[in-house]
Amino acid sequence: MGLVVAYNLHFVGNIAGAYALIDPPDKYSDGVLGGIAGLLFSPTHGLFVFSPFLLFVPCFLRQVLRDRKMRGLTIAIGCAMVVQVIFYSMIDWRQGMSFGPRWLTDMVPMLVWMLPPVLAALSRAGRVVFAAAALAAVAIEVVGAFWYLGVADAHVVAARGPDRMRPAWDINNAPFIAELKHPPAPMDLLTRMRGYLDEIRVIEASATGGQATERQVEIVGWALADATTPVDVNAMVDGQGIAGTNAFFDRPDVSQALGSTNAAGWRISFPASKLAPGDHMVSILVHPWQGGEPRLIMERKFTLAPPPTSEQRAVQALAERQQAPGYWLTDFTSGTAFEQTRQELNTYLNAVMVDVLSPVANEAGVPDMLMRARRYLTDQIEPGGLVRYHGRPDAPTIGT
Known part of the structure; x- marks a missing residue:
């Protein structure tokens, strides 16, 4: 136990382990008595439902404690099991996606170890009842081995709110019943x-x-x-x-x-x-x-790779939006709100882009981009020196 606690504290940072870091308070049980009942007798995860023959241990406790040589060990094991049941009763006893009493699995061999004096004291009728209970446990495990897909558990675990434990008490959600509604699990x-x-x-x-x-x-x-x-x-x-x-x-x-x-x-x-x-x-x-x-x-x-810097994203956007002849289009709208935009070409925007990029062209790695923009603007100068806002009237971009 000391090694487990040390591991949790060193590697997880919580004495209760990793589950304590992710489970919110609503994952805890509403009461210890209800949790104990759920762990032992619920149709979805109850220990004595999935292994009914183990009920013979508490029912014949006097016979279990009759052997004086083993009485001390038996009492110690019994106390440990009681502590374990009480501990798990305080948290979500639905136990997630699992077939049977997942959290009490390590108790099963201890309870089986206590059975021999019980069997020795049983009458013939008692042994018949015990055999029937054992066969029922085997039949339940057959369903778990060949049919269980977690279909029933998904409905039980998904429940939230004050009545979240109610589906776990519904006999129709018992996996050995609900899982039989579909074909056997694939091999x-x-x-x-x-x-x-x-x-x-x-x-x-x-x-x-x-x-x-x-x-x-x-x-x-x-x-x-x-x-x-x-x-x-x-x-x-x-x-x-x-x-x-x-x-x-x-x-x-x-x-x-x-x-x-x-x-x-x-x-x-x-x-x-x-x-x-x-x-x-x-x-x-x-x-x-x-x-x-x-x-x-x-x-x-x-x-x-690390994400690009804002400068790299800006250069990437300029390169993606520059048209083959060297110009950039601008968005505009005819309304007062910037909605349902359209694109147009104007020389003013491209002249501004050249003025802004020129001082940092080499540092930004855009000299070729800038050269194409200059070439385009140069081609827009008419013989008389006139430069139109939307470019030359014979340009293919007029109306764009």
């Missing part, structure tokens, strides 16, 4: 997963129509599960889930190579601001079937 281990991470690229931020777009990381690849389209694909970066998709598109190259006509291509994108500049490891996980376990198909390292 994931026999599924042949194929796929590839084709490319990781960074799409730089740009501004179109006055709207700035954030720099994006885009991951592109393909995946097939037994030659069929998987359920979804998720990307993890440095071990943390970052984004995913369930949208797939046709990949003619994959279809031609593997002979499958099912959609295999996928694309995942997320804001680059979610990652710090530097080296990262991308892992691609694929769910082959609904409720199946995610399968790792590929990992790849990539380096995220």
Whole structure:
């Protein structure tokens, strides 16, 4: 216990571990008695519901404590189990996505260890009842082994508010009942997963129509599960889930190579601001079937460069918006509000751009851009020296 506490304090910063950092107060139980009842008797996670034969231990406690040699150890183990139940009763006893009494699993072998004197004291009828309870536990675990996909738990865990524990007491949400409403879980281990991470690229931020777009990381690849389209694909970066998709598109190259006509291509994108500049490891996980376990198909390292500075973004915007002949267009509107804008060409804006860029052209790396703008303005001077606001009347940009 001391080593666990030391680990939590040193690496997590909280004596209770990592869960204490993410679980808000509403994740805690409304009462100790209700939590104890839920841990032991709820149809969704109750220990004595999933393993009813273990009820023989508390019901025949006198026989359990009869052996004087083991009585001290039995009492110590029993006290430890009581403390564990009380502790877990004070937090969210729904226990997340799991089949059965997840938080009390380590109590099961202790309770089984206490059973022999109970069985020895049972009558024939008592042993029949015990065998029936044991068979019921086995039947429940068969459902967990071959049907469980977490469908029922999703409804139970999603409940919020004062009555959030009510779905956990609904017998219809018991996983050994709710999970039988769908076919058995697919045999994931026999599924042949194929796929590839084709490319990781960074799409730089740009501004179109006055709207700035954030720099994006885009991951592109393909995946097939037994030659069929998987359920979804998720990307993890440095071990943390970052984004995913369930949208797939046709990949003619994959279809031609593997002979499958099912959609295999996928694309995942997320804001680059979610990652710090530097080296990262991308892992691609694929769910082959609904409720199946995610399968790792590929990992790849990539380096995220620091975002461009404001000066670099300004130069990029100027380069993107300069037209081939060397001029820039400007937005205008005929109304008093800057809405439903249109673009036009005027020489005044381009002359201002030349005046502003000239002192810093070399430092900004835009001498070629500036030279094209000067050449365009020079061509706008008519033989008599006149320069029109919208350019020469015979220019193809008149009316633009």
